[in-house]
Amino acid sequence: SALEKSLVYAAAGERLSTVVRFTIDNSLSGLEFAAGIPGTLGGAIAMNAGTKNQDMSGIIADLLILDQTNLTLQTLERKDLEFSYRHLELPGIIISATLALKPADRTRIEQTVKQNLLYKNSTQPVAAASAGCFFKNPPKGMPAGELIEKSGLKGMKINGAMVSQIHANYIINTGDATCGDILSLKKHIEKTVFNTYKVKLETEVRVEGE
Template identity: 65%
Template sequence: MRKKENTAYSTLTQNFNLLIDEPLKKYTSIKIGGPADLLALPKNKQELKGLLKKASDLNIPITLFGGGTNLLVTDKGIRGLVVITKHLKSKINIIKTEPDKKIIFTDAGERLSKVCQFAINHSFSGLEFAAGIPGTIGGAIMMNAGTKSGDMSDIVQSIDVLDQKTLTFKTIEKKDLDFSYRRLKLTDIIVGATLALKEKPIEKIEDAFKLNLSKKNATQPVSFASAGCFFKNPAQGKSAGELIEKSGLKGARVNDAMVSQKHANFIVNMNNATCEDVLLLKQHIEKTVLKKYQIKLQTEVRVEGE
């Protein structure tokens, strides 16, 4: 923690239950990341609002993330306050049922896997594409997580957010959301979402989930620490994984960071990889693919920290 921020940090820690110099590798799926000066795990929307207001008043920089998937934190860590929203969860509710539409509400901190199980239990179809996708609902919406068979933009009807500037809660309807490939353009903080699903026989839903999950387990390195697919699929038609594999990069490594032997678009942490290791491997992949195919790969994983 930097000395010049000690007074502001001390004031914030007096008002909230915060962790100091907490290693962020404990909170990321790739198990990499230096310390956060301050770390908060708010359990409800009002605590989140109060925390952000106080930090803003004290001019403390704020970084937010959810389940820590699709995230790479630098070895030096993140300065200021890190807020992890995965504990913003209390309910998944059915709020409306119509013949052709079943609307559910979920808090942003709920695990996507838990919402998928809720949908299965109620014979609601629409989330089958999400089988095996890690992380929280809020994170999945921000990344517009998905597969070839669908993504979050297909089912999101509206989101509840906390406006970071005004610190007020509001609802944004789907027509006003700017979704694109693996991204939602949004500066507000998602605290909840309504999803539009459809009723279908439970056997068909279960079969689709099992099929998608078995495909994922057969083709992705699910038993290794990773940040998920590292690069976006380029617009030229070929998948990033195919380009990396055909460039002969499966198994390429920098220390303990390695291109997965199972799926070339995953960089896995074999044991004690650092962020620097991953970034050096990322640069090697980008240069090799660019030289061979004249295609510049774009990172899907978000990098945070100094």
């Protein structure tokens, strides 16, 4: 009910980490899962960013959307938004969002955020240059990282682009990788995983102008 929820209104261009910090400071629970995910609030919503168990779809109350063609604004309620795995059907640009969170004990929220960050930092190459997880996890069976690792691709390099040694679903730029190097490595991964496991990987990273 409205009494149990607390609403946070934020601009889409706000950094997600700033919004997470704000919710901690105001003892609001719900966004702990987003700690450590880089980018803006709008980007996180547009990508339905999240972790294994939670994503942005779970905390959105409504979005203010700009239609680029007619330059009109409309508010879309959660029930009118089609979220799916790392995807949101969008009729325009997100200008701002209302998040539905729950009042909770600040110390507990902070502890959860710390645990999440610790887990992320120890299992993902967060310090390296990357675009995050490159492929979506298939709907069933092994997650993408495991498929890539078990196909023997950890550490595989094409010029400066490399399959991370820490988490095989990350393609990292070791210094001088070009976009072409990263896309060549992506194709090599897709081919090898398909030949090994007959699984067609789909990218989570959006590739523009390929």
